[in-house]
Amino acid sequence: MSEIESANETQTGKQESRIFPPPATFQAQANVSGMDDYRALCAAAQTDEQDFWCKLAREQLQWHKPFTQGLDESNAPFYTWFADGEMNVSYNCLDVHLTNGNADKTAIIFEADDGTSSKISYRELHQKVSKFANGLRSLGVKKGDRVIIYMPMSVEGVAAMQACARIGATHSVVFGGFSAKSLQERIIDAGAVAVITSDYQVRGGKQLPLKAIVDEAFTLGGCEGIANVVVYQRTGGQVHWSTRDIWLHELTKDQPADCEPEWVSAEHPLFILYTSGSTGKPKGVQHSSGGYLLWTKLTMQWVFDLKPTDVFWCTADIGWVTGHSYIAYGPLAAGATQIVFEGIPTFPNAGRFWSTIEKHKTTIFYTAPTAIRSLIKAADGDATIHPNKFNLTSLRLLGSVGEPINPEAWMWYYKNVGRDLCPIVDTFWQTETGGIMMSPLPGATPLVPGSCTLPLPGIASAIVDEAGHDLPNGQGGLLVVKRPWPSMIRTIWNDPERFKKSYFPEELGGNIYLAGDGAIRNKETGYFTITGRIDDVLNVSGHRMGTMEIESALVANPMVAEAAVVGRPDDTTGEAICAFVVLKRSRPTGDEARQIAIELRNWVAKEIGPIAKPKEIRFGDNLPKTRSGKIMRRLLRILAKGEVITQDVSTLENPAILEQLKEAL
Numbered sequence: 044m045s046e047i048e049s050a051n052e053t054q055t056g057k058q059e060s061r062i063f064p065p066p067a068t069f070q071a072q073a074n075v076s077g078m079d080d081y082r083a084l085c086a087a088a089q090t091d092e093q094d095f096w097c098k099l100a101r102e103q104l105q106w107h108k109p110f111t112q113g114l115d116e117s118n119a120p121f122y123t124w125f126a127d128g129e130m131n132v133s134y135n136c137l138d139v140h141l142t143n144g145n146a147d148k149t150a151i152i153f154e155a156d157d158g159t160s161s162k163i164s165y166r167e168l169h170q171k172v173s174k175f176a177n178g179l180r181s182l183g184v185k186k187g188d189r190v191i192i193y194m195p196m197s198v199e200g201v202a203a204m205q206a207c208a209r210i211g212a213t214h215s216v217v218f219g220g221f222s223a224k225s226l227q228e229r230i231i232d233a234g235a236v237a238v239i240t241s242d243y244q245v246r247g248g249k250q251l252p253l254k255a256i257v258d259e260a261f262t263l264g265g266c267e268g269i270a271n272v273v274v275y276q277r278t279g280g281q282v283h284w285s286t287r288d289i290w291l292h293e294l295t296k297d298q299p300a301d302c303e304p305e306w307v308s309a310e311h312p313l314f315i316l317y318t319s320g321s322t323g324k325p326k327g328v329q330h331s332s333g334g335y336l337l338w339t340k341l342t343m344q345w346v347f348d349l350k351p352t353d354v355f356w357c358t359a360d361i362g363w364v365t366g367h368s369y370i371a372y373g374p375l376a377a378g379a380t381q382i383v384f385e386g387i388p389t390f391p392n393a394g395r396f397w398s399t400i401e402k403h404k405t406t407i408f409y410t411a412p413t414a415i416r417s418l419i420k421a422a423d424g425d426a427t428i429h430p431n432k433f434n435l436t437s438l439r440l441l442g443s444v445g446e447p448i449n450p451e452a453w454m455w456y457y458k459n460v461g462r463d464l465c466p467i468v469d470t471f472w473q474t475e476t477g478g479i480m481m482s483p484l485p486g487a488t489p490l491v492p493g494s495c496t497l498p499l500p501g502i503a504s505a506i507v508d509e510a511g512h513d514l515p516n517g518q519g520g521l522l523v524v525k526r527p528w529p530s531m532i533r534t535i536w537n538d539p540e541r542f543k544k545s546y547f548p549e550e551l552g553g554n555i556y557l558a559g560d561g562a563i564r565n566k567e568t569g570y571f572t573i574t575g576r577i578d579d580v581l582n583v584s585g586h587r588m589g590t591m592e593i594e595s596a597l598v599a600n601p602m603v604a605e606a607a608v609v610g611r612p613d614d615t616t617g618e619a620i621c622a623f624v625v626l627k628r629s630r631p632t633g634d635e636a637r638q639i640a641i642e643l644r645n646w647v648a649k650e651i652g653p654i655a656k657p658k659e660i661r662f663g664d665n666l667p668k669t670r671s672g673k674i675m676r677r678l679l680r681i682l683a684k685g686e687v688i689t690q691d692v693s694t695l696e697n698p699a700i701l702e703q704l705k706e707a708l
C-alpha cells in the first residue's frame with residue numbers, strides 16, 4: 044500500500060468532529076482577530092505577492108540599506124528575497140530594543156536545571172552579545188566564516204548564536220546530545236573555523252561533558268580548520284586544556300560592550316542546521332538572514348499572538364530548528380520576555396513544566412507532543428504532579444510542534460493545562476521551512492484536535508499526486524508549497540544538486556517545494572492533517588532521524604553484515620526505532636542476542652548520539668528481499684508493529700526469514 048493510500052485510510056477510518064472556536068475574549072484582543080482578518084491577509088498575499096511581502100519586510104525589520112526587490116525567481120529554485128537590502132539579524136533582535144522602550148525589559152528568564160533562576164534585560168543581553176562578538180572578532184572570526192556551536196541550553200548559547208549573527212559568521216548549532224563523530228562530521232562538512240562549547244551541560248541533576256566530546260572529535264581527525272575552541276564555564280568541572288582552547292570569560296572580559304554589527308545582504312547565510320534526510324548523510328540546511336528573521340518575527344505575532352506583557356516559553360533545545368526560530372531569533376526580534384530552560388521535563392519530578400509555568404507566570408507555552416504524552420503518563424501515576432495541582436491561570440495560549448499530536452493528547456493538554464480556555468496552536472513546519480507554515484491563528488481559526496488546520500497567509504500549501512496534479516479535499520497525497528516564502532531553505536550547504544533533487548523534484552515541475560510529508564484535507568473544512576513522512580525519515584520524540592543514517596552506523600560495527608531500520612508506532616515517543624540485523628557470524632539467540640543488542644545500541648549512541656539508539660533489535664540469518672535483492676522494508680514495518688503479514692510474499696526470495704524476524708527479543 045502506498046503512503047497516499049494509507050493517508051486515505053487514516054482519513055476515512057476516523058473523522059475528528061470536535062471543533063473549538065476561539066474564545067470571544069481571546070478573539071477580541073488577538074493580533075489576527077476572526078477568520079475575516081485571516082482571509083483578508085491571505086487575499087492580500089494572493090493579490091500582490093511582492094507588495095505583501097515587501098510591505099511586511101519594511102514594517103517589521105530595520106534595514107541598513109533598503110532593498111529594491113522582494114522575491115527574485117530568476118534562478119529558481121534558488122529563490123532570493125530582499126537580496127540587495129542590507130541588514131543585521133542581531134541588530135534587529137537587540138539594538139532595536141535599546142530605543143523602543145524595551146531596554147530594561149527582561150529578555151530572558153533563565154531557569155536552571157537545579158531550579159534557580161535569573162533574568163537578563165535587553166540592554167544586558169545586548170552588552171553580553173557585543174562582548175562575545177568582539178571576542179570572536181579578536182580571534183579573527185569574520186563574515187562568512189562558519190562557527191560550530193555545541194552548547195547547553197543557556198543564555199550563553201543564545202548569545203553565541205547572536206554574536207555570530209552580529210559579525211556575519213554563519214553558525215551551525217549541533218545538539219548537545221550528538222556524539223563526537225556526528226560533531227566531527229559537521230565540523231568538516233561546514234568547513235568551520237571555530238567551535239563554541241561549554242565545559243559541561245547539566246541535565247536532570249547530572250553533569251554531562253561537552254568539552255571532552257569536542258576534544259574527542261579532534262582525535263577523529265579532519266578538524267584542523269578549527270583555530271579556536273571557546274569554552275563557556277558552566278560547572279567549573281575538570282576539563283582537558285590545549286593551546287587552541289580559550290575560556291569565554293577570559294575572551295570577553297576586556298572587550299567593549301558595544302560592537303558595530305556587520306551589515307550583510309538579506310541573503311547572507313545566517314545559519315546551517317544539519318538534519319536527516321533519506322540518505323545516510325545529514326543535510327546542511329542553509330537559511331538566510333532577512334527573509335528568515337521576517338518570518339520568525341511575524342509568526343511570533345500571528346501564531347503566538349505575542350503582546351508586550353507575555354511570558355513566552357518554548358521548551359525546545361537550541362540544537363533544533365525550533366530553538367533557533369522560537370528561542371534565539373523570533374522572540375528576541377519581537378521583543379518578548381521568554382524563558383530559557385536548561386533542564387528536562389522530569390527533573391526533579393514530572394511536574395517541572397507546570398511548576399515552572401506557575402513560578403514565572405508563563406502566558407504562552409510551546410512544547411512537543413512527546414513531552415505531553417510522557418507527562419500524561421506520569422500524572423496518571425502520581426496525582427501530586429498532575430497539572431491541576433499547580434496554578435496555571437497565567438496561561439492564555441498553548442502550542443505544539445514537531446510531530447502529529449494525537450487527539451487524546453490534544454484533549455488532555457486542552458483540558459488539564461489550558462483549563463478549556465487556551466487555544467492550542469498545532470504548528471506544522473520543518474527545519475527547511477525556517478518557521479511555522481500551517482497552524483491555527485488562535486484568535487481566528489476554529490480548532491480541530493489533531494489538525495494543523497490551515498496555511499498561514501502567504502503560504503501556498505497544497506496536496507498533489509506523484510505527477511504534481513492537485514488532489515481534491517478528502518484525498519491524501521504529497522504536501523507541497525507552490526510559491527516561495529521568505530524563510531525557506533536556500534540550499535543544502537555544499538550540495539546544491541541534492542537541494543534541487545530533494546525539494547524541487549523535476550517530476551513536480553522543478554519549482555514547487557516538496558515537504559516530504561503526506562497530508563490530507565478535510566472535505567468540509569479544507570483543514571490539513573499531516574499523515575507522516577513519505578520518505579525514510581523517522582520522528583522519534585520529535586527528533587528527526589534517517590533510517591539510512593542508523594543503518595550506516597550499524598553496519599559500521601565489525602560484527603554486522605547487514606541492517607535494516609524501520610519505525611513503528613510508540614505511545615510515548617510517536618515512533619520507535621526498530622532495527623533488523625544480520626551478523627557476520629551465526630544468528631545469536633537468548634541471552635547472547637540480548638547482550639549483542641545492548642552492545643549495538645551503545646555503538647549507535649557512540650556513532651550518532653543516544654537519541655538514535657534503536658529501541659528494539661532483532662537478529663536474522665538474512666533480511667526479506669526481492670529476487671533483485673531489494674530489502675522489503677514494508678514487510679519489516681509490519682513485523683515491527685507485531686502484526687501478521689497478510690499480503691502476498693511470493694515475490695520474496697526467502698519468505699521463511701519472516702518467521703525468524705517475527706519475534707522480539
Ligand code: PRX
Nearest residue numbers: 444445446447469470471472473474573587
Ligand atoms: O513530519 C513532519 C513533522 O516533523 C518534520 C520536520 O522535522 P524537523 O525538521 O526536525 O522540524 C521539527 C520542528 C519544526 C515534518 O516533516 N512535524 C513537525 N510539526 C508537525 C509535524 N507533523 C505533524 N504535525 C506537526 N505539527
